[in-house]
Amino acid sequence: MRRFVVVGHDAPTTPDFPLDDLPGSAGRLDVLARAVIEALLHSHGIRTQTRLWLVLGDEISIRFDGNALRNLHPDERSTAALIRSALERRSEAIGHRPVEVSPGLEVRRWGLATVLEELAEDGTVLRLTEAGDPIAEAEQPTDPIFILSDHRDFSPEEDSLLDQHADASYSLGPIGLHTTQAITIAHNWLDTAGFRVY
């Protein structure tokens, strides 16, 4: 199982945002929608062994499960509508319990600390940062959990949570990347394990 956690800093935590202005008044929700698309779709369909978590405003977490999701299309608007449908159900998420919004789509009242604690139990937490070791030289773990930020850097609080939970820190290359580009390259790193000719 591959998992990606994307931390959204400006994204809405309530469903009252316009689908027509994702980069603007919806707080760069276009970045998060594209992250969902990049994490879960390849050219021939869905990645069934992948889950994508969005952590919004450190209070709401939305989980997209490639194994159960229906109706995920490679366009920002319909993906943002899925995010909105999850936010519409947020008040039903009480305590630790998730709400199943539709097949493969769940919403929880979890901040980043809870997400990291829960996920780290059965996977290897990998922080992606320009200061990390070159990922191309690293071993691919069985159950990687990649932690990424949106268009902003991690806050000092998030960084110290990652210090606590990350099993390794990797760099994808010497050039700063968009969130979606980082997801694509991380997938490719896993996809091509054992694919090389020696």
Add this chain to the structure above:
Amino acid sequence: MRRFVVVGHDAPTTPDFPLDDLPGSAGRLDVLARAVIEALLHSHGIRTQTRLWLVLGDEISIRFDGNALRNLHPDERSTAALIRSALERRSEAIGHRPVEVSPGLEVRRWGLATVLEELAEDGTVLRLTEAGDPIAEAEQPTDPIFILSDHRDFSPEEDSLLDQHADASYSLGPIGLHTTQAITIAHNWLDTAGFRVY
């Protein structure tokens, strides 16, 4: 210099398409707009040593030059507006001559054959295809020219042009990828040359 050529099969060759329905009535122009964004932008700015060519309907070619472009933003709509502004000037492109639409943006009446002939003169043409050799094991050429298709496969005619002009055929991995994902991984392959720890 890195160059990417993306062949658009359904995309418009005239400017009368709606910016509000890029995936639909604009012939998947969203795919081509995202290809421009992925090829030319990283998280800290523009890739000045990269050019992206769009070949539309095998009759119009639009060239985006990272070294001169202004006002490229990471959203599909404003990028599609740039494509439209180039198509509005297409009738001024006579014979082999380009029209400069705005800094770094040119339009030509060139089909794929002409683009390949012109570009192959001072670069290494690389076909990206699932049947190629694993790219991770290949040497990075000085002036790579990547040829990609949009959401459709290359036509038999395009394939035979590529047979004629391609210096090598590479696969980016065992999983079929979107055009934008392929661009991201090709860039990363070049970015990380010499970046590995041995």
